[in-house]
Amino acid sequence: MSSLITELAEYQVKRKELISRDRSLRLDVLDQDNLSTLEIQADHLIRSIRATEAESVWSADYPSIPHPFPGMEFLTGRSIIVQTEIYKILCKMPKGALLHAHLDATVNASFLYDLGLQEPSMHVQVPKAINAQTLNAVLPKFKALPAELHNNEALSLTSPSYVPDSWLSLTQAREQFDSELGGPDGFDQWVLGCLTINPAEAYGTHNTVTKIWQKFVSTFRVADGLIQYTPIFTKYIREFIRSSIEDGILYVEPRVNFWIKTMVNADGVENVTHRELLMIFESILEETIVDLKARGREDEFVGAKIIYTTIRFLEPDELDWYFEDCIALKKEFPHLIAGFDLVGDENVLYPLSHYTEKLLNFRHMQKDAGVDIPFILHAGETLGDGSKADMNLYDAILLGTKRIGHGFSLVKHPELMNICKEKNIALEVCPISNEILRLTSSMPMHPLPILLNHGIPVALCSDDPSVFGNMGLSFDFFQVLVSSDVTGLIQLGAMAKDSIKHSMLESDQKAVALEKWHKQWQKFLEYVVSRA
Amino acid sequence: MSSLITELAEYQVKRKELISRDRSLRLDVLDQDNLSTLEIQADHLIRSIRATEAESVWSADYPSIPHPFPGMEFLTGRSIIVQTEIYKILCKMPKGALLHAHLDATVNASFLYDLGLQEPSMHVQVPKAINAQTLNAVLPKFKALPAELHNNEALSLTSPSYVPDSWLSLTQAREQFDSELGGPDGFDQWVLGCLTINPAEAYGTHNTVTKIWQKFVSTFRVADGLIQYTPIFTKYIREFIRSSIEDGILYVEPRVNFWIKTMVNADGVENVTHRELLMIFESILEETIVDLKARGREDEFVGAKIIYTTIRFLEPDELDWYFEDCIALKKEFPHLIAGFDLVGDENVLYPLSHYTEKLLNFRHMQKDAGVDIPFILHAGETLGDGSKADMNLYDAILLGTKRIGHGFSLVKHPELMNICKEKNIALEVCPISNEILRLTSSMPMHPLPILLNHGIPVALCSDDPSVFGNMGLSFDFFQVLVSSDVTGLIQLGAMAKDSIKHSMLESDQKAVALEKWHKQWQKFLEYVVSRA
CATH class of the missing domain: 3.20.20.140 (Metal-dependent hydrolases)
Structure with a gap:
């Protein structure tokens, strides 16, 4: 039996060596000789909160989230994530550094849409009148028009007589959106839905790479009409930089x-x-x-x-x-x-x-x-x-x-x-x-x-x-x-x-x-x- | 421009070498010098059928399969797979050789269930009476009983007065299954559902590793009662070997x-x-x-x-x-x-x-x-x-x-x-x-x-x-x-x-x-x- 004890001790040594060899290429291992006590403490603390939250936040029941777990589908889990200490x-x-982001998809969709609503020149068109049947299939096209083309009087996008592809000012289009489709709130929801991917799309209707890419690409076609207008573009860049620093x-x-x-x-x-x-x-x-x-925050950003x-x-x-x-x-x-x-x-x-x-x-x-x-x-x-x-x-x-x-x-x-x-x-x-x-x-x-x-x-x-x-x-x-x-x-x-x-x-x-x-x-x- | 042509030619050579180096550890590459013309021909042919079927079978519309693609979820795609030439x-x-299979999960579930139905000694019990509410939550337990314990007269599993965990002969339990729950056919479906995983479970209700494992483990508890009876076990092994050779x-x-x-x-x-x-x-x-x-097929199996x-x-x-x-x-x-x-x-x-x-x-x-x-x-x-x-x-x-x-x-x-x-x-x-x-x-x-x-x-x-x-x-x-x-x-x-x-x-x-x-x-x- 004493030989077994020796063998077990040797086994544990070999095991430790093997794990260490296996992980030797990791950044956290390469850096390990330069770690401060503070870094080690903070790392331990985060691990401990993570373990606690795996058993609490991620093991709780949520009426609308059937399978919560750490690292779950982001669009479904987001509402849980924001509650966590981690x-x-x-x-x-x-x-x-943020090294991979497409500029025209970097600013919160609501923020961008609000910028559009603030611009009297911003107009919208659709390829056919919107009704309950077409709502989810029709995409808005936005464009800022010169003063002589401004149009507050075209028919509502939801009027059966709407002339396809005719421009209407964005604020008017919003005001006149059919109350049966939610009126201005319904319009907001529709536009925001066209600028973003929702969980039902990602994990249901468009649940393959090919299908979700079709929806994904369409969000750019919608956003670009808003972004590609210098008064908005300027504010857009400012918000991108501001929110990144934040x-x-x-x-x-x-x-x-x-x-x-x-x-x-x-x-x-x-x-x-x-x-x-x-x-x-x-x-x-x-x-x-x-x-x-000017605000003494120059350490927060380099360009x-x-x-x-x-x-x-x-x-x-x-x-x-x-x-x-x-x-x-x-x-x-x-x-x-x-x-x-x-x-x-x-x-x-x-x-x-x-x-x-x-x-x-x-x-x-x-x-x-x-x-x-x-x-x-x-x-x-x-x-x-x-x-x-x-x-x-x-x-x-x-x-x-x-x-x-x-x-x-x-x-x-x-x-x-x-x-x-x-x-x-x-x-x-x-x-x-x-x-x-x-x-x-x-x-x-x-x-x-x-x-x-x-x-x-x-x-x-x-x-x-x-x-x-x-x-x-x-x-x-x-x-x-x-x-x-x-x-x-x-x-x-x-x-x-x-x-x-x-x-x-x-x-x-x-x-x-x-x-x-x-x-x-x-x-x-x-x-x-x-x-x- | 001619230097560009040379550069492009060199690029193509380097590219070929790089791909070849990258794939050099693959079995098909290691074997490549020993390939017969026939192997190469057959490989080409299969690649060509695969490409054709990706565009035909896998690009078709199926009423009950929203996202068909090659390699898709097996339980949903199985009905398409069996139609393919490949x-x-x-x-x-x-x-x-088949090197990883758990014996008690190797024989077709219907085949095993039929073996059970053929054995007069095979009995079944449930922990509580089955009705429309409990049907999907209750698991049958099977056991072959000695003659003196055979019971054809206990109350039906679907009788409100069924005594929990009382044994009833399998054939009687099937015959007497409530017609509102589908009668004998409903019984068959229930048992087979307990022996297998269906797509709604894998991709819906049990769509995490933890949850699907619970269902998975339960199928063994149900199957083992049937398999662990020598008359069935003998036929079970025979079918496992036969279907493997097949x-x-x-x-x-x-x-x-x-x-x-x-x-x-x-x-x-x-x-x-x-x-x-x-x-x-x-x-x-x-x-x-x-x-x-005896049938001149000794090349098909070694043991x-x-x-x-x-x-x-x-x-x-x-x-x-x-x-x-x-x-x-x-x-x-x-x-x-x-x-x-x-x-x-x-x-x-x-x-x-x-x-x-x-x-x-x-x-x-x-x-x-x-x-x-x-x-x-x-x-x-x-x-x-x-x-x-x-x-x-x-x-x-x-x-x-x-x-x-x-x-x-x-x-x-x-x-x-x-x-x-x-x-x-x-x-x-x-x-x-x-x-x-x-x-x-x-x-x-x-x-x-x-x-x-x-x-x-x-x-x-x-x-x-x-x-x-x-x-x-x-x-x-x-x-x-x-x-x-x-x-x-x-x-x-x-x-x-x-x-x-x-x-x-x-x-x-x-x-x-x-x-x-x-x-x-x-x-x-x-x-x-x-x-x-």
Whole structure:
């Protein structure tokens, strides 16, 4: 029996070593010799609250939520999440950089809609009259019109005699919305429903990747009519930056869709160029920096850059215009243009391989122009195994992408995983986006732990928070934290810190950002521990 | 421009090399130099039918199936699957060895129920009278009774005056079932519903791992009363072997639950020991071999071994009885006992670490007895990340498991993946089981492609086909094939062949089995190509 005791002791030693070897590539392990007592305390405290809430908040009965569990479907679980201590704490966590968000889906949908209601020039049309039958199938199109085209007198969108595609002022359309369809409140609900995805759609009627993408894409068509109007655009950018800072985000690197060549100006004329768009963007940034400094909050934000994007439905030759546009912008705003990407549903649009020649040539064009605009490409946002969307990963990496947008299917590719590790190519992982767009059924099924344990660099991102309701990064950090027993606050902190390293900030800017982040992190840890 | 053409050509070469390096650990790639023209032809043909059916069968509208797609939820998609050419072809494919199936869930539920109906000794009881309200909550308990306890005259299970837990003969219970609840047909439906999982349960009312496991476990409690009666058990084993051979399975290695210490004999007395159980098992095997030989079909089957299992709710000390029992059986039936395992829901029952000392001691007990009973342990059948079920993987491997039952969470463990590759520890992957038990929402989300591309040995298995409806291995091979663009017939064949290598057959038996498999494979390829 004494030999068994020895054997058991040896077994326990081997077990500890094995676990430790298995986890040795994780960020929280790599950092472990530099941890402060405060970090360790805070991590323990969060683990303990998480365990308590798993047994309390997540084990309670909710009349409208049949299967609550930590990391559950976000749209159904959101009302529970916001009640948790963990969520409230994470709202205060310094998140580092937001590296994957589509600008036209970053501001709360109600906020954007309210901006529209405040603009007398904002009009709306529908392709056919709305009634109880068509309500859920008809999408509004918004546009700011010049004064001479303003129309407060067209028939209500709900009048059987409404002339398809005729413009009516937004406020009038709202006022005159059929009372049987809820009147103005019904109108609000309808518009907001067209700007967002609801749980019945994500988990019921549109419960496949293909179907939910159709709804998803339609929300952009609706929102863009509101956003692409300079008076709104200006306020929109301001709100994006403000709400990001509010959530503890230090730096943002949004993807801006330049596919639309001109925006509508304050007079309702569609003539605002990309150059002017960047000037607005820059002015808001400057205003923000000045304002923060005035209020002694300069440690909370370091700025923003833009990833220039257009869409994968373009024919290769059509890219030339965008390449030239992008190069011209980069020359004039070298500090603002961070990179180039092609966006859209990878499962149905052209694969990167369709554009190889053009994209290689873009590098030559840049060289000739004396600029450097790195690729920061979407790839592998798919359930496919060897499908064109999955194959995009090979091309993104061969084209020298600096990071990978999503890379959801990367875990299927041992060699590409090695390359990402060796070359420090970070994946912009968007947990809630992936779940709502049906790549994963809930957070515990998400491949993130595979990436973290294999030492693949990862930055957590929100993707399209206006559509999904995951404003800021707190919700995404929350979902990651509660669906793992391994990941704790130390890992979240390490990812936040690393997101700054993976940003396209210049190295001196990075150093400044990291210093600011460390200050915020220290404050945050003190706050966490003070709750005990 | 000519430099761009050169650059593009170089890019294409690099791309090809990268893909090839990335896939170099796959079985179909490792085997590629030994492929016959016939194999290549057959693989192409299957890929072409798969592509056609993705656009036809899987893109059609079905009144009761809102979201059809290849690899969809099995219980909903089954009626589409059986219509496909791919499925019909795969039914004829030689599958090699079935290495993970729980014996008491291997025979079609209707077949088992019919066996019960044919036995006059078979009785049924319920804990309370059945009515429209209780129908879905009450489970039948079956038991064969000795003649003196036979009871055809107790009150109907649906009588309000039924005395709880009183036994009534099965046929009488069926005859007397309330006509308002469907009479005998309603009784049949109720019993079959208690033996199986239906789509409304898996994807609706029980749509979490925890909840569906409760339903899952209850099906065993119902089935065991029917199976644990030697006249039925004998026919049950015969049907298991017959239906496996019918599906192209050459060898089976079922897990037998020895937790129940005695079975009921033909006279209704509960005194049949594990030793007698094995004698029945062996006699059916011998009968099958003789019968196949007589019909010139001896190439279709080589035999069976049993993995001795008991359940993870036992206290460590309670294992001693089973260890001694297992060793005694191994001594008497060395050719039948293939290994030892502990089963049950890893997420809620004791982890392997709770039994470490006992399991280490079991090795000593074996040594003293001069036998070798390898561990073939369930581990990592979970969505957990660092949960006790996930941690079981460390213990299974440290305890020297020969294969891993499921290993669903292995992909989160880089070091354990390396060990499985180096030591050739195969994962018994059960795609349909994982999906119905809610570890994956549908097949495209399953981690199998990660395992295959990382070169982890895998054997496809059915787990509990009587509960899930995935009889044989054709359905599991189907789900794997249609949800990938990379995996083709060559990969399926290589997995089938490898399953024999990963079995616990002696090396000379393996050689015989492989030879038989190759003959069948050749015939199958000819059949596939002849369809073109």
